[in-house]
Amino acid sequence: MRILxxxxxxxxxxxxVVLCTILVACLSYSAMVRYFLSHPYLTGLSxxxxxxxxxxxxFLLYFGSVLATKERxxxxxxxxxxxxxxxLRRWRFAIGDMLWLGFNLFIVWQxxxxxxxAFERPEPSLALHIPMQWIYxxxxxxxxxxxxxxxQSYMRPEPxxxxxxxxxx
Numbered sequence: 001m002r003i004l005x006x007x008x009x010x011x012x013x014x015x016x017v018v019l020c021t022i023l024v025a026c027l028s029y030s031a032m033v034r035y036f037l038s039h040p041y042l043t044g045l046s047x048x049x050x051x052x053x054x055x056x057x058x059f060l061l062y063f064g065s066v067l068a069t070k071e072r073x074x075x076x077x078x079x080x081x082x083x084x085x086x087x088l089r090r091w092r093f094a095i096g097d098m099l100w101l102g103f104n105l106f107i108v109w110q111x112x113x114x115x116x117x118a119f120e121r122p123e124p125s126l127a128l129h130i131p132m133q134w135i136y137x138x139x140x141x142x143x144x145x146x147x148x149x150x151x152q153s154y155m156r157p158e159p160x161x162x163x164x165x166x167x168x169x
Contacts, residue, residue, distance in 0.1 A: 012067040012145075019060040026053035051127040055135060062142035069149040097150055104147040111140030 026049040033046040068074050081092040118133035125132060 012063055012070060015063045016060060016067060019056045019063065022056040023053050023060065026050065026056065048127045051125060055125075059138050059142075062138050063145075066142055066145045066149055069146045069153070072153060097154075101147055101150055104143045104150070107143040108140045108147070111136065111143060115140065 029049045030046045030053070033042050037043075065074075076093060076096070078092065081089075084092050115133050115136050118131070118136050123132045124130065125135065
């Protein structure tokens, strides 16, 4: 049970830290090789590092979106709904969130079709030779996690809002 609690609290942050570390390490390595080392073997590894950095960056964007959903940090226009009292305030974004959930589920479905077609016609990545279906898998996984976090936000208590003027720009 403690593992599930830890995953619920820290999964996205842990993934983002790992992806940021990979991204910085790969780009630092590529810059060092480009400007200071010219050995062909190291240059070949530089191409692999750059591709890994690209994958890490894309994964970072997807998991950042999941984290923003969990933290209720996505940009929303709410000025027209701020007059609602606390019992109704929780549901002020329900219509938009249902549309968002529908979009997420559509992307999960399309992402699964993409992964399935990649399994049928395998294609390796250029430098790392990773089967692309494993790279494409981030799309349905991230959108499914976003959907889960969106639904979860309605199950959790609403965060206390001390002063709305402090939270708005």
